[in-house]
Amino acid sequence: MTFWEIIVSMLGQGLFTTIVTTILAAILALVLGFAGGLMRLSNNRFVRFIVAIYVEVFRGTSLLVQLFWIYFVLPMFGITMSALTAAVLAIGLNYGAYTSEVVRSGIQSVDKGQTEASIALNFTPAQRMRRIIIPQAFIIMLPNLGNQLIELFKSTSLVALITLTDLTYQANVLNASTLQTTEIYTALLVLYFLIAWPLTKGIQILERKLTEGRM
Amino acid sequence: MAEPIVKYNKVTKYFDDLQVLDEIDFEIQPGEKVALIGPSGSGKTTFARLLMMLEEITDGTIEVEGEYLWHEKDDKGNLKPASSEHQRKVRSNIGMVFQHFHLFPHMTVLQNIIEAPVTVQGRDKKEATKAGKDMLDKVGLLDKADAYPAQLSGGQKQRVAIARALVMQPKVLIFDEPTSALDPELVGEVLEVIKSIADEGEASMLLITHEMDFAKEVADRIAFFDGGKIVEDGPPSDILYNPQSERLKDFLERFMNTQ
Amino acid sequence: MVWDWSYAFDILPEIASALSVTISATVVGFILALVLGLIWTLLIRSTNKIVHHVANGIVRFIRNTPLLVQLYFIFYVFPSIGIALDPFTAGVIGLGVHYSTYLSEVFRSGIESVGPGQWEVATALNFTKRKTWTRIILPQAIPPVIPVIGNYFITMFKETPLLSAITLVEILQTAQNIGASTFRYTEPLTIVGVLFLVLSYPASLLIRRLELKIAERY
Numbered sequence: 001m002t003f004w005e006i007i008v009s010m011l012g013q014g015l016f017t018t019i020v021t022t023i024l025a026a027i028l029a030l031v032l033g034f035a036g037g038l039m040r041l042s043n044n045r046f047v048r049f050i051v052a053i054y055v056e057v058f059r060g061t062s063l064l065v066q067l068f069w070i071y072f073v074l075p076m077f078g079i080t081m082s083a084l085t086a087a088v089l090a091i092g093l094n095y096g097a098y099t100s101e102v103v104r105s106g107i108q109s110v111d112k113g114q115t116e117a118s119i120a121l122n123f124t125p126a127q128r129m130r131r132i133i134i135p136q137a138f139i140i141m142l143p144n145l146g147n148q149l150i151e152l153f154k155s156t157s158l159v160a161l162i163t164l165t166d167l168t169y170q171a172n173v174l175n176a177s178t179l180q181t182t183e184i185y186t187a188l189l190v191l192y193f194l195i196a197w198p199l200t201k202g203i204q205i206l207e208r209k210l211t212e213g214r215m
Numbered sequence: 216m217a218e219p220i221v222k223y224n225k226v227t228k229y230f231d232d233l234q235v236l237d238e239i240d241f242e243i244q245p246g247e248k249v250a251l252i253g254p255s256g257s258g259k260t261t262f263a264r265l266l267m268m269l270e271e272i273t274d275g276t277i278e279v280e281g282e283y284l285w286h287e288k289d290d291k292g293n294l295k296p297a298s299s300e301h302q303r304k305v306r307s308n309i310g311m312v313f314q315h316f317h318l319f320p321h322m323t324v325l326q327n328i329i330e331a332p333v334t335v336q337g338r339d340k341k342e343a344t345k346a347g348k349d350m351l352d353k354v355g356l357l358d359k360a361d362a363y364p365a366q367l368s369g370g371q372k373q374r375v376a377i378a379r380a381l382v383m384q385p386k387v388l389i390f391d392e393p394t395s396a397l398d399p400e401l402v403g404e405v406l407e408v409i410k411s412i413a414d415e416g417e418a419s420m421l422l423i424t425h426e427m428d429f430a431k432e433v434a435d436r437i438a439f440f441d442g443g444k445i446v447e448d449g450p451p452s453d454i455l456y457n458p459q460s461e462r463l464k465d466f467l468e469r470f471m472n473t474q
Numbered sequence: 475m476v477w478d479w480s481y482a483f484d485i486l487p488e489i490a491s492a493l494s495v496t497i498s499a500t501v502v503g504f505i506l507a508l509v510l511g512l513i514w515t516l517l518i519r520s521t522n523k524i525v526h527h528v529a530n531g532i533v534r535f536i537r538n539t540p541l542l543v544q545l546y547f548i549f550y551v552f553p554s555i556g557i558a559l560d561p562f563t564a565g566v567i568g569l570g571v572h573y574s575t576y577l578s579e580v581f582r583s584g585i586e587s588v589g590p591g592q593w594e595v596a597t598a599l600n601f602t603k604r605k606t607w608t609r610i611i612l613p614q615a616i617p618p619v620i621p622v623i624g625n626y627f628i629t630m631f632k633e634t635p636l637l638s639a640i641t642l643v644e645i646l647q648t649a650q651n652i653g654a655s656t657f658r659y660t661e662p663l664t665i666v667g668v669l670f671l672v673l674s675y676p677a678s679l680l681i682r683r684l685e686l687k688i689a690e691r692y
Contacts, residue, residue, distance in 0.1 A: 059674075060632075061667040061668075061671050061674075062634075062635045062646075062667075062670050064646065065646060065663065066667070068650075068663055069663050072659045072663060073660045076476055076659070076660045077476060150538065154538075157540035158542060158636070160542070161542075168540070168543055172546075175550070181550050181551055185546055185547045185550060185551050188543050188546075189535075189539045189543055189544070192538070192539045192540055193538045196539065197538050200538065
């Protein structure tokens with residue numbers, strides 16, 4: 001096979017799985033991150049404690065260990081799931097823990113005067129969060145969220161180790177059948193780069209657009 | 216005399232062990248403009264922030280239009296801490312203009328002004344937009360409606376902040392050192408706006424300021440704070456030209472010397 | 475039974491003994507990352523346009539591709555150009571090279587936080603370029619970023635299980651081998667998770683304290 005044939009052969013199922021895993025896990029991480037970040041700022045100590053446990057456990061153990069645990073150990077407790085579900089769950093939970101810290105510090109870095117002005121204008125706490133604090137915090141968070149998205153995307157390569165047929169898995173299969181090792185892994189690196197690099201640039205452009213003339 | 220619109224009863228405030236307000240009694244009449252003067256750390260800002268509910272009250276009560284601000288009565292008529300619904304209902308009578316403006320940086324000038332009328336008061340967006348534009352016209356910034364706060368000068372920001380507070384139609388408007396953060400050449404335009412509001416406004420005003428001439432011109436009454444107490448309280452002419460206490464004499468003297 | 479304590483205690487020593495592989499891979503990889511990271515930073519700062527662009531491009535490429543694939547590349551592709559590496563060496567190189575690009579970014583931000591006045595003073599006092607770096611700039615640039623560097627050490631520690639994919643027998647691989655021979659994965663995999671947590675969590679607390687201390691000084 002030529003280099004181009006190798007690249008083309010990976011563009012099917014493998015690329016699709018990698019992208020689907022990335023999108024689903026990113027959505028889960030974002031939801032968990034925002035929920036966790038807001039709960040971390042709750043007045044209720046119990047709520048804060050629960051979230052702290054979640055964050056420390058998922059940041060303190062390794063993503064690959066979490067992936068294996070969810071895929072190989074949970075079935076022992078009667079919870080079986082597909083490799084894709086396990087992958088999305090593990091990556092989403094792991095990055096959700098990191099994202100919650102980004103969300104928390106983003107919200108905390110919004111000027112306290114914004115809260116005071118909102119109280120003076122008689123906003124409810126929920127209105128204040130939604131209309132005033134989060135829109136400003138989001139722009140502060142954006143560079144970090146962007147970095148996390150890139151890291152999350154790269155981490156989807158781990159799902160090959162639980163036999164999900166993503167780009168990396170497909171490369172391994174191709175390698176076993178053709179033995180064109182050099183071409184295959186070079187092509188694989190190039191493919192990941194061609195997705196991650198424009199993503200990085202896109203986020204930078206979005207960031208510039210959102211802050212232009214306003215902040 | 217009419218019923219006071221704001222009534223402080225033995226209001227005390229501690230920050231941890233530090234007492235900043237000491238059993239203060241104070242009243243504001245409807246439409247009355249009161250200036251608060253005094254050295255920094257004398258408690259005047261905390262006094263006003265308690266009315267806006269930006270600080271927790273330690274002891275005593277504050278009434279607005281005959282309703283307790285920090286408390287409400289239970290079935291037996293005893294005072295208990297107010298629910299957030301009660302707080303918001305009573306607080307809707309109060310507005311505030313801050314030293315550092317605190318405009319919402321992610322919204323245009325007009326959005327800044329109509330956000331609370333629409334979200335908080337549930338007013339019709341068209342009506343609120345019209346009211347907002349009228350208010351911008353009043354402070355002379357109609358042409359900046361679509362600008363973002365970052366594009367304005369300090370004086371313009373403060374005029375927008377005043378319009379934002381006014382559009383909520385508060386019965387009491389607090390100004391917390393509204394010109395202290397401004398470059399000297401921008402102070403005049405803001406004082407002018409405040410004066411025109413005072414002249415035509417039905418609203419009572421609580422004005423914390425270091426601008427003595429301005430206080431004399433606008434205020435019906437001046438209260439002098441020192442050490443967490445109101446040491447003197449009376450018409451501007453008495454307070455500024457015929458101080459009774461040593462502390463006020465000292466304060467005015469030091470003040471005139473630094474001018 | 476879902477969880478068997480006596481089995482867990484039986485296999486604990488075997489898994490724990492593999493920690494030495496995990497930790498030495500982390501330490502050696504980290505040292506490599508530090509040295510290489512500093513080299514990237516200096517190359518990217520080079521006034522030579524070609525050096526700048528080439529270094530920048532390499533760092534960008536490494537940062538935007540997965541560590542796992544890089545490990546495969548080093549372990550499976552290098553032998554075809556005559557460099558056959560054992561799993562530990564390949565793993566350490568992969569880990570070190572990958573994280574060198576992150577540390578390079580940390581060094582860059584540290585160096586940029588030193589004001590231009592310091593460069594001017596060094597020139598005014600007639601320091602050589604080398605002395606300016608070693609005596610003036612780096613001693614100011616590095617301490618404030620030590621906590622960030624420390625956090626990368628912990629991150630690298632938590633990434634070492636990836637080295638099992640290139641057949642290095644570290645703690646995850648040990649656990650899997652045990653699991654494969656006994657058909658019980660619950661205990662070995664849980665033990666691995668707990669080991670990571672009990673080592674990395676106190677370490678991150680330590681770094682948070684260090685961060686506060688350093689914030690006081692700078």
